[in-house]
Amino acid sequence: MRTSLNELKAIDDHLFKRSSPADQTVFQARMILQPDLRNSIALQKQTLWLVEQYSRRALKAEIKEACDQVKRDPCETAFIARIRRLFR
Amino acid sequence: MKTATPGTxxxxxxxxxxxxxxxxxPSAAAWIARRGGTFDEAEDVFQDALLVYYEKAMAGKSTAGRDEKAYLFGIVKHLWVRKFRQRITNVTFEEVDADLPDEVISREPAAEVLLQHLSSAGKKCMELLxxxxxxxxxxxxxxxMFGFSGTRSVTVQKYxxxxxxxxxxxxxxxxxxDFLK
Structure with a gap:
């Protein structure tokens, strides 16, 4: 992999604690010596948080569709009506 | 009751x-109705709770020694308390599980804009990630799934x-x- 991708992998390994103790020590030393590395770590965390949010939205849509299937099922009409009556 | 195991x-x-x-x-809806919630709010909170329940099960954190139904119901209560705190009257914190995310789905405007952009312009990458x-x-x-020539290509493409x-x-x-609050 090219250098920039190896840097992303090193940050990934640090964030997910996949590095060896020796590599962790080297990485921590780099964090002290290279202030830009801290910004790069923050940016990667932010990116991974967005991936999590994207993934959760996809799963929520899947859950909603499963619930809607129950609501659309003619066999479940009485079940849904019973729940809706709770809110009157 | 069938549970969400990593094999699901x-x-x-x-x-x-x-x-x-x-x-x-039904029991979650009854609990929320008694606290003044609407059907739509109950469903939204229940769906968020299902998401949290599924994430925890996939991480192997939820099922051991627990009543699954009660556990999911506990997550519903917890999320309801967080979302509609001002309406809460008779909930004690003993009833809810504290080990849950602060926010299941962020509605932070900056994140919304960025996610919309990435969902269209970078969909394949987002799906891989x-x-x-x-x-x-x-x-x-x-x-x-993604049609790569091998696992090495997957790693390179992921980065x-x-x-x-x-x-x-x-x-x-x-x-x-801006959006890591």
Whole structure:
């Protein structure tokens, strides 16, 4: 992999604690010596948080569709009506 | 009761969600109705709770020694308390599980804009990153799913995608604090 991708992998390994103790020590030393590395770590965390949010939205849509299937099922009409009556 | 185990496949999930909706939603809805919630609010909170329940089960954190129904119901109560705190009257904190995320789905405007952009302009990359980081699928499966020549290509492509998304985030000039609150 090219250098920039190896840097992303090193940050990934640090964030997910996949590095060896020796590599962790080297990485921590780099964090002290290279202030830009801290910004790069923050940016990667932010990116991974967005991936999590994207993934959760996809799963929520899947859950909603499963619930809607129950609501659309003619066999479940009485079940849904019973729940809706709770809110009157 | 069937539980969400790490072996639960994407194909098996709709069945699991339908089954949990039918078995737990009635009691959760009754609990929320007694606290002044609407049907739509109850459903939204219940669906968020299902998401949290599923994440915890996939991480192997939820099921051991617990009553699954009560556990899911506990998550519903907890999320309701957080979302509609001002309406809460008779809930004690003993009733809820504290080990849950602060916010299941963020509605932070900056994140909304960025996610909308990435969902259209970088969909394939987002799907690959989702499959790797969220679904935690093995490289061999990712290779088949995305049509790569092998697991090595998956790894390289994953980091290329990460780089691309990172660059988008950077270009949008959002600060870390903008949506990591």
């Amino acid at each position: 496949t994407a194909a098996g999930r709709p069945y699991l969600f339908r089954m949990l909706y039918k078995s737990v939603f 989702k499959a790797f980081y969220y679904d935690k699928l093995p490289a061999r499966q990712l290779s088949e 290329k995608c990460l780089e691309k998304v990172r660059e988008t985030v950077k270009q949008k000039a959002l600060t870390y604090e």
